[in-house]
Amino acid sequence: MSTDEHKANINKNTNTDTGISISNNNKTVKKLLLVVIAMFGFGFALVPLYDVFCDITGLNGKTNSTAVAYTASSVDESRTVRVQFITRNAKGIPWAFEPVINEIDVHPGEMKLVSFYAKNNATHDIIGQAVPSVSPGLAANYFHKIECFCFTQQPLAAGKDVEMSLQFYVDLELPTDIKTLTLSYTLYDITEKSS
C-alpha cells in the first residue's frame, strides 16, 4: 500500500476529514453531553423531590413547620402515648436550652401545653432557631403542633432567659404500634444568617 493511500485510510477512519463518521461522532457527543447536563440537573432536582417525598410519606421525622388548627373530633382515652422531649445545642450556641418537663403521657386527640426553658449565657445578643424532629420518623405526620416556638426565630439578649411554649396534640390515627414518641429540638445560632 502506498503512503498516500495509507494516509487516506487513516483519515477515513480517524475522522480528521469532514466525512460521515465525524458528524456521527458529533451527534453522539452532543447526545451524551445532554445526558450529562440532565443528570447534573437531576442531582439538584433531588433536593425539592426529597422534600416533597418526605412531606407526603412523613419520612425523616419532619413535622409541620407552620401552625395547624386543632381538628381532633374526640379524645381517645383508651390509648396513652408517651411523648418525650429532648434538646440539643448545635455547634457554637452558648445557650442553656432544656424542656421544663422531660416527658408527658397524652391520649390521642388531647391538646397539651408544655414549655421549654432557654437562657442566653453569652455576653452578646443571639438569635436562635430550634429545628424539631420526631422519632420514629413515621410518627411525624401524626404529631401536630398548634403553637410552637420553633415556628419563629428566638432573639435573646445577653444574659436573658425565656420560657417558650409548645402546644400540640397527637393524631387519633396514630398507628397503634407506636407507644412512645420522641420530639427532639436542635438549637442553632442564626444571628449571622438573619442579619
Next chain:
Amino acid sequence: MTTDVIEQDSHDEHHDEHKMTGIKRWLYTTNHKDIGTLYLWFAFIMFLTGGALAMVIRAELFQPGLQIVEPDFFNQLTTVHGLIMVFGAIMPAFTGFANWMLPMMLGAPDMALPRMNNWSFWILPFAFAILLGSFFMESGAPNFGWTFYAPLSTTYSNGSTAFFVFAVHIMGISSIMGAINIVVTIMNMRAPGMTYMKMPLFVWTFFITAYLLIAVMPVLAGVVTMLLTDTYFGTSFFDAAGGGDPVMFQHIFWFFGHPEVYIMILPAFGIVSTIIPAFSRKRLFGYSSMVYATSSIALLSFIVWAHHMFTTGMPLFGELFFMYCTMLIAVPTGVKVFNWVATMWRGSLSFETPMLFSIAFVILFTIGGFSGLMLAMTPVDFQYHDTYFVVAHFHYVLVTGSLFSIYAGAYFWLPKWTGHMYNDSLSKWHFWCSLISVNLLFFPMHFLGLAGMPRRIPDYALQFADFNKWVSIGGFAFGLSQLIFLAVVIKCIRGGEKAPAKPWDGAIGLEWTVASPAPYHTFSTPPPQQDIDNANQHEH
C-alpha cells in the same frame, strides 16, 4: 495473518518518524496507546501513594493506643487513602485499559475523540496535586472520610472542603470525558462487520461502565457543589438550621456512590472474561448471558443506594425494598461467577500469571460478594454497620477484585504493550506474595468487625490487639509485594524474551492479529471479516 503483521510493522516505522520526542510526545499526544500508557502509569503511581498512606494507617493500628499519628491526621490518612485509591488508582487504571485495548479490539485506528482524550488525562494530575497538596496546608487534608458526609464536611470541616471539592470536580470532568470517548468509540468506530453482539465482553463491560459514569458523575459534581455553597456561600442544602437535611446528603451521595462501586468492578469482569477462556482454551461460557447480566447489574445499581443507610432510621418498607433489591444483584453476579467456572470446566487449563490472578479474582471476589450479601440484610447490617466487617468486604471486592483483575490484565497484555515477555518467576513471586499477604491483611478484618471494632478510628480496645497485629503484618507484606510488580514491568519494558504477535495460544481477539509490541498505529485499515469472526467470544 503473517502478511498483515508485517504490513503493520512497516507502517509503524513510517509513523514513528512523526512522533515527537521527549516530554512533548507525552504532553501533546493524541495516540490512544500513549494515553493508555500515561493512564496506567499514573494509576500505578497513585496506587503506591495511596498505599503509602495505608502503610501509615496500619503502622498506627499495629498496637492499641496512639503511637505515630494524631487522630485528626489519621482521619486525613483514611480519607485521602480512599479518595486516591478510588479516583486515582482503580478508575484511571481501567481507563488506561480502555484506551489501550478498545481501539485494537474493535479494529479501530484510535479512540473517536483523540484530543479530548489527551485533555481528559492531563487534567488528572492537577486534581491529585490539589488533593495531595492540601496535606501541606495549615488546615490539613480532607478529614471527613472519602464519603464526605455533611455536616462533617461542611460545619465541622477543617477548612479543606474547597480544595477537596475542586479536586473532585476535575476528577469528575476527566471521568466524564473519558466515558464519552469510550461510548462514542464503541458506537461509531467498530470495524465494519463487528456487530454489538460480536464485540468482546471486555468491550461490553467498558461500554456499560461508561454509561454508568455519564449518568452518575454529574450527580457527584452536583453534590460536591452543594457542599461548597453550604460551606462557603451560606446555602442550606444540608444544614437543618436553614431548612436543609443532612440525611439528604447521604441519599444524593449514594445515588452516585452505589453505581460508582459497579464502575469499579464491571471492567474487572470484562478483563477476567477475556483471560479465563484464553487459559482454559475454550470459548467464554454463556457470552450473551454475560452481556445481559452486566446490563442488569448496571440497572439494578440505581435502585439500591439506601442499603448504605439502613441505620439512618428508614421506615420498614424502605429497608425491605432496598434489602431485596440489593440481594437481587446476587443473581446476575452469580450468573457471571458460574459462567467463569463453567468456562474452566473441562478446559485445558494452564496457570500462567494472568490466569492465576484471574482464578484468585473469581474466588476472592466471591468471598467479597458473600460478605456483601450479609451486609445487604437489614437486621444484621445494624451490627455490621461502620465496623471492620465493612472494611473487609469492600477491600475484598476492590483489592482482590478490581486490583487483581488489573494485574491479570496487565500481565496478559504486557507482551502486546512492550513486545517482551515478562519475567515469569518474578511474576509468580508477585502473585503468591500478594495472594498470601492480602488474605492475611483483609481476612481477619471480618472477625474484628463482627467483634465490634469500628472503622476509621486510630485506637481500639485491647482484645483486638492480636488480630490487628497480623493485619498490619499482612498490610506491610502486601505493600512490599507490589514493588515486585514495579520491577517486573520495568524489566519487561527494558528487555526480555521477544514476544510473538500472539503469545497465548488460547487467546482470541483482534489485538493478537497485530505485532508485538503493538505498532504505534494499528488498524488504519479495518481488519478482514474473517478476523472479526474468529475474534468473537461466542461458543461454537
